[in-house]
Amino acid sequence: MWAVIITFLRTWGFIVLLVAGGLGIAYRFVAPAPPQVLRIATGPGPDSAYARATQRYAAALRAEDFRVELVESQGSVENLALLRQGRVDFALMQGGVAVTAPGAAAQGGRAAQDVRLVSLGAVFFEPAWVFVRRDSGRQRLQQLNGARIAMGPEGSGTRALALALLAANAVATDSFVASPLAGTQAAQALLAGEVDAAIFVAAEPGPAISTLMAATDQVELVDFETRAAAYARLLPYVTPVQLPRSGFSLALDLPAEDIVLLAPAASLLAKAEVHPQLVSLFIRILQAEHRGRQSFAPEGRFPSALNPDVPLHRDAARWYESGPTFLQSWMPFWVAVTVERMWVLLIPLLTLALPLIRFAPPLYTWQMESRIYRYYDDLRGIEADLPDALDPSGREALLARLTGLEAKLQKLSVPSAYGRQFYALRRDIAWLRGQLSPRG
Template identity: 50%
Template sequence: MHRILPWLIRHWVLSSAVLLLACGALGYSLAAPPPPREVRIAVGTAPDSAYTLAAEAYARRLEETAFRVRRVPTQGSVENLAMLRAREVDLALVQGGIADPARDAGLVSLGAVFHEPAWIFLRAEAGIGRVSDLRGRRVAIGPEGSGTRVLALALLAANDIGPLEIEALPITGTAAAEAMLAGAADAAILVSARTAGAVATLMRAAPAVRLVDVADSADAYGVHLPFLSAVRLPRGGLSLAADQPEQSVTLLAPVASVLAHQDIHPQVVSLLVGIMQEVHRPRTLFSAEGSFPNALAQDLPMNADAERYYARGRTVLQRWLPFWVAVWVERLFFVLLPVIGLAVPLIRFGPTLYAWQMEGRVWRHYDTLRRIEAEAEQARGDDARAALRERLEALEGRVARLSLPLTYRRHVFALRRDIAYVRAQLAPTRRPGGIEQA
């Protein structure tokens, strides 16, 4: 170490450059890798479904930000979850109450985005008054693997009706509406955030088809199925002109959430949550403006970066710079931070170290001069004193050859004066009669 430190100081520029490069490499290793250029999104096959429309809105905005988006068609929430677990997609919308924290470990939520009401329609001719009367009836509950089927079976189970106690019709949407109107189904349970399509068709079929109002039992359903919340469909909410519905109706609704893998890139999370806010912030039939997206009532853990975004908003860089520019500026910051942290003291103490180095080239010759002076005090013979004078001449020669900036030449002149002083002590003296005496 006693040799390394002087070398580092003498070669200050080189050692500083090496240290700065090492710090830059450390910062680069600590910086998160850049976001992937491609994002795979699960997109529903029904073109007018809320899931499809939302996923398409995300995809378009991601493409506007120079991402490549691959749309992967799926049949619904259950398949979306399976594809997320298999890493066949990166993002998917999933109906509340479908995900399981144990089974779906490794997945996280980026936030709830909209209510998905359960529309329970009963055919008036069937003489059914409530959900608990559906035992033994023909009920359209959606195909296997659909979120509609999962929620329909949960609602029936809450009324002590098992899946084998009904005639389950694996249809939903338009097919379920047609079966109801044709008398092929006694009831249909639809899960939809949109009021167009099958919901509108069955609402127009009143009084032959009746929408169940759960106002009296909404709290009880919330106890048995905590992922459900009550939403209100106001009178005339579907059509003021047709007065549909003729009175306000309370529905049960899970929330749809955007799910991703827990290792999703933090900057992609920030971008996605911002996109979700653009898409879902406006007022809807079942939510006030600004209600969604949010971090409430999630089946799976919330992504930490998404939570920070909801609390603080976008970073300053992403607020003022294009996404990819902000990404590289943030990465550059991580690289430069340790470099700047080291460069500042190096720059501050650099002149001092440089002066110490220049002066040290002179000061180290004082050790030789001090030894010569100490030996001169002990020298008694002519030969010894002559040898010391020769060493002084050699020392002065080395000092004279020192190449130093003009600012530091004064130290050389001071050293040469000191050499002259020691030389004077070793000068031969004259004996009486004019003979020199060493």
């Protein structure tokens, strides 16, 4: 019985070893699993649009069993630096910052040449809200020479866009005073006359913008309607968006007329070596968070490949064109990731396992039958010595050899499926014994 088991294990063990070897070689080509720890840059303050969005991203990622570290920053410019330094893996960035931020020119003038970063898509508009004092006589950006302008701290996307807007209007950087004030401090300074203008970049009006919108007797929101097309041509990362009359407040009729604002689109950036499965997961999260109607965009406008300042990741581009893969549409994230990573293992399974499985039964049959057929060598030897067995002593010697052969057969164990061969051997031994009898 044990001999049968050993033969069975030897047959299938050989096949398992061959397949395991093939799988081991193929596993070297399996894509690595996504990292378990992800670092995401946030924005200035817990109430900023970037901070709120990244908190939602983090919650969605933690639901998929990732560990998420949120790294605070001053805004888009610092986010860009954190990405380039490899200190974070993902970050939201205001459109145009990769072009206008310090160091972009040194890398070729366009961030599309920055091969270290890729975009996963734009997620929402961030209009520039430019407020000027009515008594300053500066209702256009060209008139801000010599003005005191609150434009946020260094490292913020607000300052980067403000400087780009002023540069487009030929306002030299040494012809105005840039104040780092932002938020409610900038609004209070503008109302107090401490600055002549204040620039905010915000997807949703916060307390500072609400305060200034209500102070129509003191400040005015700059309308870019007549020059919107020119700005869009000079600064291709901005899109004109409309704040309709009473769109801010129906009760207060604010604003009193339609106003066109210039809005860059915030995009989610990653390092160029980002794991492809993370790209798919993030786009699913972006769709869940940003696909709905927004203040300055209809439903379904975002996420999108709108005005990318850096190259769009190839998997993101494919997603926006044709949607998710079949597995990612119907399977949980980690299940789809595992299947997509392990597809290469199908090669040894198809090329080795299937043929070897078909080869196993004949191999097992050959081993079992060979345990029976090998006794025919002894049987032929006895038969060859028959001419020498004419005398009694020779006959007794051959009979002794047959008896020994039969004793070995008593210890031989074979499955019932091979009983025909076994009993055929015993029948042949009996025939040969008959040939050795005096009558034979």
